[in-house]
């Protein structure tokens with residue numbers, strides 16, 4: 001046990017039992033006793049009037065002093081930098097200011113947009129301008145990032161919780177023997193310890209957790225796209241671009257082909273600002289035509305419930321939910337979706353949720369910002385018509 | 394072909410809630426299930442075995458009752474299973490879990506390791522790629538199709554955010570799979586019999602020669618500082634009136650919020 005009770009001092013007052021979020025403290029022989037359910041959160045330590053709870057984890061303060069600076073990994077696809085990279089610069093800037101350190105971006109693969117990273121806030125860009133890095137090669141990306149981290153020792157590293165970030169960043173964390181928190185939706189600096197507080201949903205979004213990596217550096221987190229805000233764009237900002245020579249590693253993975261069928265590209269759900277989603281209530285594949293039209297008027301894309309995917313009305317790549325994608329657009333319009341919990345976990349963090357359902361008791365209304373009880377076959381065409389007419393302008 | 398499938402027993406997340414009064418997890422009555430993605434990992438392994446022959450071993454790290462998911466795997470047709478269980482493994486984060494699983498994988502021996510894309514309790518999707526790093530083998534995440542398997546190489550399709558890629562990777566290797574890959578088979582009668590009879594070995598930290606400071610809580614660089622209920626959503630508003638009026642109010646609201 002890394003947190004223990006000093007039984008000499010413990011009076012059995014039960015204060016700690018009341019604050020333990022994991023119900024991990026019990027009374028045994030009239031003294032507090034920490035059970036295996038302990039998650040080392042430390043919530044009990046402060047609560048003890050006798051100071052009888054001892055945290056035996058060494059705070060490796062010396063080690064963390066050598067590490068400075070906030071880094072973000074800027075992923076690109078075909079030279080285009082993903083918008084999550086600019087969001088990371090936004091949150092990275094805030095963290096860097098609080099820590100009084102610099103903000104750097106890492107860019108792998110050739111891109112015309114390097115300067116954009118500086119304009120969106122980076123002080124420096126570590127840039128590997130090599131064709132070998134054009135597409136994700138997990139081992140090459142991981143080895144290169146590990147060697148950069150070992151050389152420059154950043155305190156924090158953020159990457160997008162995307163197919164790329166979630167695939168190769170774990171290798172970096174494994175190699176460096178440091179903590180990695182996936183899919184964060186909030187990041188703060190703990191004023192007292194200087195640790196990065198990494199806030200993320202767990203158990204399908206039913207619970208939020210704050211994760212820390214107190215003894216290892218850098219602290220690494222992947223961050224959900226579209227959750228963080230971009231910072232200020234400064235067109236004449238200056239920064240340094242540091243060219244990093246490519247590594248040559250034995251290639252054990254070869255990309256033979258890349259397929260971008262058009263329906264596929266349109267459904268980059270995680271990036272969409274607006275998603276119009278359809279469920280079984282649409283009644284047919286035809287119904288989705290209506291949704292595509294509405295989505296294009298709103299500048300968005302189309303999602304679906306599993307029921308609609310299982311009916312074969314729309315491909316799996318559109319599925320939102322526990323076994324589909326997790327999305328958090330500005331606006332999510334659920335049409336003919338009942339709101340099963342497996343669907344909700346994939347979309348309930350959307351900023352504004354509109355639900356259209358003919359059943360007033362559909363659970364989707366519990367998470368809706370605006371609810372319309374009605375027949376979608378009436379409501380949606382009406383919306384399309386009014387938007388085309390420029391209603392409400 | 395020697396294949397290892399990593400499976401995890403998870404609480405059925407749709408049933409997990411937080412007690413608003415005490416801010417603790419409500420654990421009672423939450424059923425445990427096999428992580429849904431891992432069913433697809435098992436199915437993939439069985440299909441490969443049917444094509445090229447070989448042996449499929451399932452492993453899990455967890456408390457003694459995690460044996461249930463191994464029996465479930467056997468009922469689907471895997472050849473054997475190993476349960477990694479030890480009080481010293483408790484409290485592992487993904488780093489320590491991946492370390493522990495990779496020690497076991499080395500001991501068993503493999504050409505291919507298959508994991509689920511992510512476990513639904515934490516949704517981290519980290520254990521697979523981390524194992525690959527510990528084992529110094531290549532990996533590909535989000536595999537949605539397995540095209541070809543030979544002794545030296547496997548050809549797969551990887552699902553990316555904006556496309557998919559066809560990739561050849563040299564064996565030994567690790568892949569993590571998405572649901573789209575296949576439809577897991579139900580247990581067979583014969584499988585169920587085998588599952589009942591199977592003798593599932595239990596390995597502890599010493600059996601896999603794991604270093605003490607790399608397993609369980611001690612080996613975990615991340616820590617849960619606290620947990621809390623998600624903030625409640627703001628007021629919800631039902632839009633009243635005729636369809637026409639409902640749509641008008643909606644458009645007005647969306648304009649007010651700058652969505653249009």
Ligand SMILES: Cc1cc2nc3c(=O)[nH]c(=O)nc-3n(C[C@H](O)[C@H](O)[C@H](O)COP(=O)(O)OP(=O)(O)OC[C@H]3O[C@@H](n4cnc5c(N)ncnc54)[C@H](O)[C@@H]3O)c2cc1C
Nearest residue numbers: 279280281305306307321322323324336337338343358376
């Ligand atoms: C392990 C597991 C994983 C799952 N993963 C997912 C997942 O990732 N994503 C997902 O979505 N689901 C998932 N599900 C399935 C989920 O439980 C639900 O079955 C599914 O979400 C239901 O889809 P639906 O709301 O479209 O259909 P239904 O539940 O059938 O609802 C249809 C709704 O449409 C309404 N309706 C019908 N006609 C009209 C009309 N003319 N106008 C207006 N409203 C109308 C009805 O009132 C009803 O509320 C999963 C289930 C399991 C067990």
Ligand SMILES: Nc1ncnc2c1ncn2[C@@H]1O[C@H](COP(=O)(O)O)[C@@H](O)[C@H]1O
Nearest residue numbers: 399400454508509511512517518519520
């Ligand atoms: N304790 C465990 N035992 C066996 N396999 C696991 C365990 N934890 C995770 N895995 C495997 O790693 C995958 C991803 O899990 P995670 O990184 O926790 O989201 C799962 O689908 C499993 O295949």
